[in-house]
Amino acid sequence: MNDVLVIVAPAVVKKGDFAAIGFAQQAAERTGGAVDVLLLGPNASAAAERLQGCGARTLYAASPVGVENYTAEAYAASIAVFFDGREDRLIVAATSSQTREVFPRLAALTDRPVTSDVVAIEELDESSVSFTRAVFVGNLLCTETLEGSSALVTCRPSEFEPVELVPSVSAPIETVELSGEFAHAGKRYVSLEQAASERPDLKEADIIVSVGRGTKGPDEGIPLAEELADALGAALGGTRAVVDAGWLPNEFQVGQTGKIVAPKLYIAIGLSGAIQHLAGMRNAKNIVAINKDQDAPIFEVADLGLIADLFQAVPELIAAVRSFQNAST
Amino acid sequence: MKILVSIKRTPQRDARIKVDEGGQLQLGDVKFEVNPFDELALEEALRIKESRSDDTEVVVVTVGGEECQEQILAALAMGADRALRVDTRDELDRLQIAKVLAAVVERESPDLYLAGKLAYDDESSQIPAMVAGLLGWPQASQASKIELTEDGAIANVTCEVDDGLEHVGVSLPAVVTADLRLNEPRYASLPGIMRAKKKPSDVIPLSDLGDLGARRVSVSNYRGLPAKEPGVKVASVDQLVDELQARKLI
Numbered sequence: 001m002n003d004v005l006v007i008v009a010p011a012v013v014k015k016g017d018f019a020a021i022g023f024a025q026q027a028a029e030r031t032g033g034a035v036d037v038l039l040l041g042p043n044a045s046a047a048a049e050r051l052q053g054c055g056a057r058t059l060y061a062a063s064p065v066g067v068e069n070y071t072a073e074a075y076a077a078s079i080a081v082f083f084d085g086r087e088d089r090l091i092v093a094a095t096s097s098q099t100r101e102v103f104p105r106l107a108a109l110t111d112r113p114v115t116s117d118v119v120a121i122e123e124l125d126e127s128s129v130s131f132t133r134a135v136f137v138g139n140l141l142c143t144e145t146l147e148g149s150s151a152l153v154t155c156r157p158s159e160f161e162p163v164e165l166v167p168s169v170s171a172p173i174e175t176v177e178l179s180g181e182f183a184h185a186g187k188r189y190v191s192l193e194q195a196a197s198e199r200p201d202l203k204e205a206d207i208i209v210s211v212g213r214g215t216k217g218p219d220e221g222i223p224l225a226e227e228l229a230d231a232l233g234a235a236l237g238g239t240r241a242v243v244d245a246g247w248l249p250n251e252f253q254v255g256q257t258g259k260i261v262a263p264k265l266y267i268a269i270g271l272s273g274a275i276q277h278l279a280g281m282r283n284a285k286n287i288v289a290i291n292k293d294q295d296a297p298i299f300e301v302a303d304l305g306l307i308a309d310l311f312q313a314v315p316e317l318i319a320a321v322r323s324f325q326n327a328s329t
Numbered sequence: 330m331k332i333l334v335s336i337k338r339t340p341q342r343d344a345r346i347k348v349d350e351g352g353q354l355q356l357g358d359v360k361f362e363v364n365p366f367d368e369l370a371l372e373e374a375l376r377i378k379e380s381r382s383d384d385t386e387v388v389v390v391t392v393g394g395e396e397c398q399e400q401i402l403a404a405l406a407m408g409a410d411r412a413l414r415v416d417t418r419d420e421l422d423r424l425q426i427a428k429v430l431a432a433v434v435e436r437e438s439p440d441l442y443l444a445g446k447l448a449y450d451d452e453s454s455q456i457p458a459m460v461a462g463l464l465g466w467p468q469a470s471q472a473s474k475i476e477l478t479e480d481g482a483i484a485n486v487t488c489e490v491d492d493g494l495e496h497v498g499v500s501l502p503a504v505v506t507a508d509l510r511l512n513e514p515r516y517a518s519l520p521g522i523m524r525a526k527k528k529p530s531d532v533i534p535l536s537d538l539g540d541l542g543a544r545r546v547s548v549s550n551y552r553g554l555p556a557k558e559p560g561v562k563v564a565s566v567d568q569l570v571d572e573l574q575a576r577k578l579i
Contacts, residue, residue: 071497072458072468097490101470104455107424108462113545114424116453135451135551136346143550147543186467186500190485194493203491207578232579244510250473250489257447257509259491265578275343286578287560288569303560306569316566321579324570 001126001149002033003057005088007079009098010070011041011061013050015204016094016157021054023121023160024092030124031089036060038082038176040075042068048173053165059173066182070098073184076105081178083110088150090129094157095260107152114152115144117260119159129153137256138279157203158262158283195249197236202252205235207265210254210281213241214270214291214310222247224314225269231321237261239277255280270310273298290314330385330481332374333439334409335430335456336367338393338400339449352550363400365514366445368407369507372514373475374443375408383481386410390433392426394418398530405525406517412528413437417535422546427459432538434464439502440481446471446506451548454506461504469499471508477501 004024008017024035034057039047044061051059062082066074075098083091091106093099095117107114118131122143130145131153146153202208209229215221229236237254238247254261256279266284271277273289273296281287282301289302292309299305306313340346340359347355363371371389378385389404390413391397401412415429434442442461447454461468469475469486473494476485481501488495489508499505517525535541563569573579 072461072470076462097471097488097492100454101458101468104423104427104458105462105468107455108427108459111424111542113422114455115546116455133451136340137342137449137452138554140346140348140551140553142548142552145547145549147545184467186503188498190496190498192490192493192495240509249493250510251491251493256452265573282554286576288573299560299562301557301560303558304569304572305560305562306564306566307562308566313566317569320566320570324574324579 001087001089002031003088004028004031004033004035004090004092005086006035006037006056007040007091007093007099008037008047009040009075009079009093009102011039011044011047013047014094015162016096018054018162019157019160020092020094020155021056021163023155024090025055025163026121026160027090027092027124030121033089038062038079040067040078041070045173045175052170053167054163055166055169056171059171060176061173062176062178064178064180064182069189071184071187071189072098072101072105073187074182075102076109077180078178078182079106080109081180082176089126091150091152093154095154099154103152103154112150112152113146113148115146116154117156118144118153119156134279137275138282139275156260158260195251199229200233200235202235202237202254202259203261206263207232207234207267208237208261208263209234209267209269210237210239210271211242211248211269212239212271213245214272217245218247221270221310221314224310224318228267228314228318228321231318231325239271239274268298268302269314271298272296273301330381330383330441331437331439332377332385332387332441332443333434333437334367334371334374334387334389335442335444336371336389336391336400336404337364337448338391338397339364342449348551348553352552354551361396361399363403364445364448366447366449366507368445368514369509369511370443370445371404371407371409372512373507375515376512377477381481388413388437388439390415390430392417392421392429401530402525403517405528405530406522407515408521410528412530413533414530415533415535415538419535420544420547421541422544423453423455424459425541425544427456427463428541429535429538430456430460431463433533434460441484441501442466442504444506446508457504457506466502466504467499468504469497470506472505473508473510475505475511
């Protein structure tokens with residue numbers, strides 16, 4: 001009744017999951033309960049090892065038949081079975097393209113209230129919980145209140161402190177047998193097309209170099225941005241316009257309908273700062289904008305703004321960064 | 330084939346929404362539109378209809394008061410064949426709305442249920458997945474491409490996911506949500522607008538649709554974002570690098 005259950009599904013532990021556990025611990029401190037984790041997917045027990053020391057009471061690993069490939073139907077159905085006999089106050093996961101469709105389906109299956117992509121916990125007691133959400137393209141905040149003794153919630157990973165692993169604090173890893181037919185006869189997983197990249201993951205990186213239409217494309221400004229990203233060990237991101245134009249694959253999109261990130265440093269290059277894009281990055285700790293248009297809205301959120309032609313400024317910046325790095329080694 | 334498209338009335342996408350001291354939205358001066366993502370869903374339904382030879386019917390449904398007729402007409406003007414509005418002034422939570430829509434599905438028996446992947450105002454991205462769960466239907470989310478097999482039995486969908494593009498197949502009936510790159514919605518033509526008023530448009534009282542359970546989620550206390558310290562302009566790359574070093578960012 002006081003416990004908080006974190007769902008890691010598929011069972012691939014990512015940086016966002018540490019933030020979700022951090023969020024769960026914040027909640028559990030208020031309820032006085034424990035945090036358990038359920039990892040669901042193939043090889044869940046091996047994935048559970050990566051969470052040792054996270055402060056959970058028990059790490060549950062479930063790899064039932066039907067979850068070999070991720071599908072919302074099988075994942076929601078199997079998590080619903082895991083709920084049997086449990087009465088968690090909150091069931092939590094990091095926002096992701098998977099949890100975005102699993103959690104509402106799960107809410108319908110188990111008749112629980114659900115809220116998505118929260119950025120803060122406001123109030124929490126046995127029968128009511130309220131969270132802060134960003135709405136209207138991230139221009140407003142609101143309070144969403146859920147009544148009842150158990151609620152589902154996805155949290156925005158960029159807004160919560162990831163839990164630090166303490167190796168001495170270990171939790172038992174329990175393999176769970178979930179019985180049932182979980183694969184949906186009407187759903188067939190075919191394949192995943194993923195751009196190969198040596199660079200850090202956009203959702204995990206401390207530094208992001210992000211490109212807009214001002215870079216004029218993969219034969220012009222984008223290679224410069226890529227070189228800067230490599231010099232900084234940064235991830236590469238982009239606006240919707242850049243993805244629509246086919247200059248970057250969809251998983252590089254930062255914005256309202258792409259990824260929402262809050263890295264230590266976000267460098268926006270040739271990017272005007274449409275509202276939908278700002279929604280995806282305005283909480284970055286330090287925002288640098290390089291744009292020759294002084295009226296570009298990006299300058300309203302930038303901590304450091306350079307009004308300059310990126311085709312001049314970025315090569316200079318790359319040279320300066322490299323010489324700084326050479327000087328320190 | 331019958332395609333049911335759910336549409337939501339949302340404030341115009343570039344409207345600056347104001348909030349009063351009591352934390353309420355001030356929508357008095359705001360114009361409304363069909364949620365842009367639902368428009369993508371409707372456009373896709375119309376394209377499917379145009380490409381099939383089996384007399385596909387496109388039905389739109391919305392939940393709300395009389396003011397939603399504006400969006401109903403807009404959808405009919407775009408090319409939908411028929412419209413349904415579930416009439417209510419009640420503040421329903423998303424699961425209740427999903428139950429309403431699921432009840433409409435049971436009435437209409439569509440082969441395909443399309444909706445936008447999220448609504449521009451609350452951005453929750455929940456209702457279509459809830460509808461799929463309530464109905465026990467397969468779902469495909471954030472579609473950038475939908476291709477039906479000739480016999481209309483299966484939809485092959487490309488979904489934009491965190492790691493790239495996921496390809497799935499769903500057997501109809503199914504729920505599919507539309508993402509930005511699915512298509513570019515058409516503008517309603519003048520003849521389309523004239524025809525819209527003559528197309529069948531029904532109103533279903535909420536009470537006709539069964540038990541929705543109690544409302545459990547409510548929204549309040551709207552406010553603006555916390556003010557941010559204004560940034561500084563640097564005059565050169567050298568100055569930028571100095572600042573980045575001073576802030577220990579590089």
